[in-house]
Amino acid sequence: SYVLTQPPSVSVAPGQTARITCGGNNIGTKSVHWYQQKPGQAPVLVVYDDSDRPSGIPERFSGSNSGSTATLTISRVEVGDEADYYCQVWDSSGDHYVFGTGTKVTVL
Amino acid sequence: EVQLVQSGAEVKKPGESLKISCKGSGYSFTNYSIGWVRQMPGKGLEWMGIIYPGDSDTRYRPSFQGQVTISADKSIRTAYLQWSSLKASDTATYYCARSVAGEYFDNWGQGTLVTVSS
Numbered sequence: 001s002y003v004l005t006q007p008p009s010v011s012v013a014p015g016q017t018a019r020i021t022c023g024g025n026n027i028g029t030k031s032v033h034w035y036q037q038k039p040g041q042a043p044v045l046v047v048y049d050d051s052d053r054p055s056g057i058p059e060r061f062s063g064s065n066s067g068s069t070a071t072l073t074i075s076r077v078e079v080g081d082e083a084d085y086y087c088q089v090w091d092s093s094g095d096h097y098v099f100g101t102g103t104k105v106t107v108l
Numbered sequence: 109e110v111q112l113v114q115s116g117a118e119v120k121k122p123g124e125s126l127k128i129s130c131k132g133s134g135y136s137f138t139n140y141s142i143g144w145v146r147q148m149p150g151k152g153l154e155w156m157g158i159i160y161p162g163d164s165d166t167r168y169r170p171s172f173q174g175q176v177t178i179s180a181d182k183s184i185r186t187a188y189l190q191w192s193s194l195k196a197s198d199t200a201t202y203y204c205a206r207s208v209a210g211e212y213f214d215n216w217g218q219g220t221l222v223t224v225s226s
Contacts, residue, residue, distance in 0.1 A: 032214035035153075042203055042216040043145075043153065054214065086153055090211045095170050097143065097155040097213075 002091040004100035006076060011106045018074040019101045022087030025068065029091045032070040034063060038083045046085075074105070082107045110134040112142075112204050112217035119223045120194050127190035128220045130204030137185040138162040139205040144178060145190050147219075148200045158207060182201055194224045 004021040012018040014044040024034060032050050035043040035062050050070065058077045074081055087100035130142060143158040145162040155166035167172045168178070178186040187204055201221045205213035 031211055035213075038155075043205075043213075043215050044216070045212065046214050047210075048214070060160050084152075088153075088212060095167060097158075099145075099153040099155065102152040 001094050001096075002089070002098050004087055004089065004098055005089060006085075006100040006103045008078050008101070009104045009106065011108055012074075012077045013108050014079060016077055017049075018081070018105055019064055020070070020072045020105065021084050022070040022100050023068055024070075024089065027068055027070050027089065028066045030065075030091075032065045033088045034061075034065065034075075035070045035086045035088065036081075036083045037086065043086065077105075077107055079104060079107050110206065110215045112206060112215055113116050114204060114220045115216040117221040117223070117226070121226055122196055122224055124165075124224075125190070125192050126194055126222065127188050128202060128222065130187045130189075130217050132185045132187070132206070135206075138182050141210065142180065142187040143205050143207050143213060144176075144187075144212075145203045145205060146200045147203065153203075155191070156202075161185075161187065181214075194222075196224050198222060199224050 034047040037043040047062045051063045051067040060084045062073045085103050091098050111133045113131045138161050141158050141160045144156040146154045156172045157178045159166045159178045161182045177190045201219045203219045204217040206215045208214045
C-alpha cells in the first residue's frame, strides 16, 4: 500500500518559516492535501490540490509538490500555528485515502 | 454553512454493540461522500471507509472490512458507523468528514470519543 512519510517534529521561531515535508513514491504525480490539527480539535483543511487554500486560510500557508516530496510551507509563523500537520493523497491503485504519519510543529 | 455534527462520547464494555452518527447540514447531502477517520489516543489519522449517500455505495479500508459497518439515511441526512462487538482496541476518537471530488476532506465533524473498557 502507498505510504506517506513525514518528519515527526519541526521546531521554528515566531516570524520564521516552517517547512513540513511529505515523502511518497512519485508523489509529484498525485494531488496532495494538508490538514492542521490542534490539540483536542478536529482536523482542518489548510491546503488542497498541492497548493490551493480554502477560504479563510491565511496566505502564509502554501504548498508545493514535485518528484518524491510534497512540502507545506508556513511563512511568518505565529504561536497559533502550533499543531500537528498531516498530508494526504488519494491512492487510486488501492482505491483509498492515505494520510501521512503527521508532523508536530512547535513554535519556540 | 456546511456542518457535520456527530453524536456524543460513548463508554462501552468489550463485546457490546455501538452505532455513532454524523448529521450533515448546509449542503446537498446526497451529492458528497462521507468518510470516517479513526484517531487512536496520541496517534495519527487513519481512513476507515466512505459512503456515498446518494446510492449508499460503500468502500472500506481492507483492515476495517468486516470490523465496522458504514451506512447512511439520506432522508435524515445522517451517516453512521457501527460495531457489532467492540474491543478495547476500538478506543479512539472517530471523525466523519465530507469528501470533495473523491480526493480530500473539506469539512469535518467535531469527533466522537469511544472508550471501550471492562
